[in-house]
Amino acid sequence: MWLAALFTVVFLMTPLVVTVAVSLGSSSVFTLPPPDWSLRWYERLADTRGLVPSLVTSLQVAAFSTAVALALGTLCAIALVRGRFPGRDGIATFLVSPLMLPGLVVGIAMLQGFKAIGLREAYLSLLVAHVVITLPYVVRTVLGALSLFDFSLIDAARTLGCSYPAALVRVLVPALGPAFLTSGMFAFLASMDNYPISIFFTDAWTKTLPIQMLQYVEENPDPTIAAISAGLVLLAILVLIVGDRLVGLRRLADF
Amino acid sequence: MSARLAPSPAASPWRDPVALLAAPAVLYLLALYALPLLWLLAKSFVGPAGPTLGPYVDFFSDPFNWRVVGNTLSVAAWVTVVCLAVGYPASFALARAGAALQIAMLVAIILPLSIGVVVKAFAWQIVLRRDGVVSQLLMAIGVWDEPQRLLFTETGLVLGAANVFLPFMILPIYSVVKLIDPRLDEAGATLGATPVYRFLRVTLPLTLPGVVSGVAFVFSMSVSMYVIPSLLIGDRFQTLSTLTGRSFLFMRNEQLGSTTAVVLLALAVSVVVGSGWIARRLGSST
Numbered sequence A: 001m002w003l004a005a006l007f008t009v010v011f012l013m014t015p016l017v018v019t020v021a022v023s024l025g026s027s028s029v030f031t032l033p034p035p036d037w038s039l040r041w042y043e044r045l046a047d048t049r050g051l052v053p054s055l056v057t058s059l060q061v062a063a064f065s066t067a068v069a070l071a072l073g074t075l076c077a078i079a080l081v082r083g084r085f086p087g088r089d090g091i092a093t094f095l096v097s098p099l100m101l102p103g104l105v106v107g108i109a110m111l112q113g114f115k116a117i118g119l120r121e122a123y124l125s126l127l128v129a130h131v132v133i134t135l136p137y138v139v140r141t142v143l144g145a146l147s148l149f150d151f152s153l154i155d156a157a158r159t160l161g162c163s164y165p166a167a168l169v170r171v172l173v174p175a176l177g178p179a180f181l182t183s184g185m186f187a188f189l190a191s192m193d194n195y196p197i198s199i200f201f202t203d204a205w206t207k208t209l210p211i212q213m214l215q216y217v218e219e220n221p222d223p224t225i226a227a228i229s230a231g232l233v234l235l236a237i238l239v240l241i242v243g244d245r246l247v248g249l250r251r252l253a254d255f
Numbered sequence B: 001m002s003a004r005l006a007p008s009p010a011a012s013p014w015r016d017p018v019a020l021l022a023a024p025a026v027l028y029l030l031a032l033y034a035l036p037l038l039w040l041l042a043k044s045f046v047g048p049a050g051p052t053l054g055p056y057v058d059f060f061s062d063p064f065n066w067r068v069v070g071n072t073l074s075v076a077a078w079v080t081v082v083c084l085a086v087g088y089p090a091s092f093a094l095a096r097a098g099a100a101l102q103i104a105m106l107v108a109i110i111l112p113l114s115i116g117v118v119v120k121a122f123a124w125q126i127v128l129r130r131d132g133v134v135s136q137l138l139m140a141i142g143v144w145d146e147p148q149r150l151l152f153t154e155t156g157l158v159l160g161a162a163n164v165f166l167p168f169m170i171l172p173i174y175s176v177v178k179l180i181d182p183r184l185d186e187a188g189a190t191l192g193a194t195p196v197y198r199f200l201r202v203t204l205p206l207t208l209p210g211v212v213s214g215v216a217f218v219f220s221m222s223v224s225m226y227v228i229p230s231l232l233i234g235d236r237f238q239t240l241s242t243l244t245g246r247s248f249l250f251m252r253n254e255q256l257g258s259t260t261a262v263v264l265l266a267l268a269v270s271v272v273v274g275s276g277w278i279a280r281r282l283g284s285s286t
Helices: A002-024 A051-082 A088-099 A103-116 A122-148 A152-159 A164-193 A209-219 A223-247 B017-043 B054-060 B063-096 B099-113 B117-127 B133-140 B154-177 B183-190 B195-224 B227-232 B240-249 B254-285
Strands: none
Touching: A002 A223, A002 B063, A002 B099, A002 B117, A002 B154, A051 A088, A051 A122, A051 A164, A051 A209, A051 B017, A088 A122, A088 B017, A103 A122, A103 B017, A103 B195, A103 B240, A103 B254, A122 A164, A122 B017, A152 A164, A164 A209, A164 A223, A209 A223, A209 B117, A209 B227, A223 B099, A223 B117, B017 B254, B054 B063, B054 B254, B063 B099, B063 B154, B063 B195, B063 B240, B063 B254, B099 B154, B117 B154, B117 B227, B154 B195, B154 B227, B183 B195, B195 B240, B195 B254, B227 B240, B240 B254
């Protein structure tokens, strides 16, 4: 059991450590351990064509789709927990189902669907498609948190003199805060990371970061990609520290 | 006020105004996700001259495609086995570990989850090279006599994919294991049960729901993975997913692409439905 624990830690951390080590090495052929340390691959980042625009696109799409998903997903979760109508289990399964189906197939279907309704603009298609990617994360987590929430607390707040909206803001929103944060974080990261759906909605001018990166890897793999990756690793560490401070590491692992 | 809290059961279920809150999300997914999928499904059964099974007959009469289906299933099965073999004991360790090890494990599990699959697959390209870490390690402990390349082999693909999907095996099992009272095992021991018997009759049945959900996650994700095989094994070894992607993106063969997409979809849906069915049976029997 402890051997498996040790192996798990080493095994899971290997790709991250390797990426950072390669990005800091001076050699261009990925030798490990690197013969000498240098920051030259980081200096080349600024000159790498298409990198900054794709990063900006990815961040915008992820932020927008996560915000929309949080709004739609939370409303829907409230309806599913509080409502008394048939088929609620089915609706919950339906809303989480994009997580379980092959992204590539969903992407192809959406590409053809968007074409049929005349949506051809790449950026807008990306935004619309990514809401489908982020929504399941929000529904799943907020639904779990809401089913543990005691709604009589809202009535208690109203008895104590709060108006109904004030009771929602001061009781329900703080109680759901950790769920918003966790689901928002994973939804954001899922959108940033998505390849199989995004690939159908990119053109020469609009590319997301994973698409641009995979293109570099296939065209000319050099440690510049490792430098981008190391930047993303750093970003993930920061997100994790913030997440830990706000909701705690153990809650992030709730599945 | 209590009337508002618990709507009277006599009220028509369709008139519940709370249900309207679900409408935006449900309509969004219906229009932009479910309908396109159904449309893809429907179109794959319609030829130029009406309804047809032709594309599927063609697909399944080509031995190459059978090999593609076989590749997909065997790689997914191996990835699942590796993840289960490592993840099952690891989730017990995670649940029973002291504070320091638990934090180390949580970081090691959650951090990679927040990093893109392109980054990880790229890192495995480096790790699996002839002069990579795995090759050096296996030489150092004397398993291999000379450096070997694992990149572009099935072993390399399984290793890389297992690395990416391992957290999805550990977390569901962990969520079940942490609820088990360790004293149950002691109680079994006091009553004279052997360790093997205790594991088979007490621990294993209690963890089975987590195992089913972890296996379903990892298997369905391995069946559908696209980026990992593209980077770790290349065109020589096709899976349903890479074949679908190639047909649409490079070969512009929509006919073949739609057929493989539907076969892949059917496979993924049957994993989801099958695991849900098993989970319900487990739930009702305990």
